Amino acid sequence: MVSKYNHPEYHEAVFRLTCELDMPDRVLHPIRNLIGCSLGRVFWLDWLRQDSRDAEWMATPGDHEDPEWHRIDGWPERGDGTTSRKWSRRATLWMQWHSVDAWHITDWLITATAEGHPWLANVDAAGYPKKLMKCGTLERLVHEATKGLRQRNPREIMLGPDDESFVLALGAGHTLVQLFSRAALRKEGLLMHHCIGQGAYDDLLDDPDVGFFSIRNLDGKPVATLEIRGGYLRQFRGPANAQPTDAVKDLVAPAIEAFGWQDWRDRPRPTQDEGYGPEAIAILTNLPPARRRS
Template structure:
């Protein structure tokens, strides 16, 4: 699938919104994997949107005026926003799957076509197909540890008391993630997020009540802001991936400045693989 110059602008906007470059700290080829999977499907989706608009089947997007670059960008920013909102849940799972596969060097990544693109990604012709592949990998893994593990200070550390008896604990090891996963009944454990542990900018927190019971789990990831990487909240999940209780979210949000105090170093520049 070849792209026009206009569509290449759209790809850059999408990858920027996904914070693809900081993901190289976990998997060096991550931006390229995103481009040939999510990016390719984004352009396919965009072309269908344009066809529907031309046929009178959809509301028009802002028009380009005399080919001005700013108008191109505005149009792609709007398209990207619509796409990410439409597939926000699926994309979280897909990105986590690709990060895990890249960091763990899953063998299917070596099965590439003549343009060095993983065939497993290229065979997916919809976001749903990519999502189904991620589910088979992430949710098909068997738990390696049980919640009865006696965790130590090497596994988790108290960060802050945030009021009303709640505290924030940072999860530092694979054991800590597995225990949190078992207690909260979500997928942070079982090896799915282990590759991010110890990588600058990627952090995991558990919000605990006065009895020590986890009430929400938080993932922070690096984002490039004004030439520097800073940690931002990517996910905030309650039990079984449900929304946390509002008062828990409010307490955590109010304490964010105290919690996200670590400075994330710039990702090391590495040779980027060639994708056709």
């Protein structure tokens, strides 16, 4: 019997999931193997379980009253390319449902690699870190990621006007601040326990179409981080990549309207993606009410 990890579609499945994570090669390359034996493996196992129930159609998880049904077999009647269509579709759906957790885990892997965490050297006979291989579910990976990010040691980083700048008063003592420098990203990441300061976003600081923003409370502490690309709100995260509170979402909603930032799903998509449904990123579950789709 063919091992589930030697299945002819396994590498295609992991590849398609990796594409959906939307990371530059410079960031992806050092953690590619870690992605494969953690998120990729769990992603594959999730779909094996689904295929044992129904390999053609799947309802949106957790939607019990009037679920939306999704075709997941790759449309074999279209001819060649069924496998790539199937796993592209499945990767898009899985990220729609689990993107917040997936990016949280990815942040942890980036941080652990950049900082040389000792667990990376404790590997099994195949060379995979035992800490990752013992995690058989997404929930377990999230648990380990949260612990790993909280173990980082924030240190004081002095910032000036060239590093960050006030943008807008949001009310209730909260402000919107734009982050301009590597030092600003580093401090934001340390205080928020996510990987914005670990180098993955450094190259984007010089891109005029990309902006990083921090929501600060009355004491000047960050409570949420935003990433804007080309006028589209791509990420909106609270501490440790959790969803921002409803109160913070409500405070940010007028700013989103004022600057004309749009839902990431509404950005132009390549024509070859037509028919696959809207891509869903972490931000989609975090959008303030003013920008939610009906």
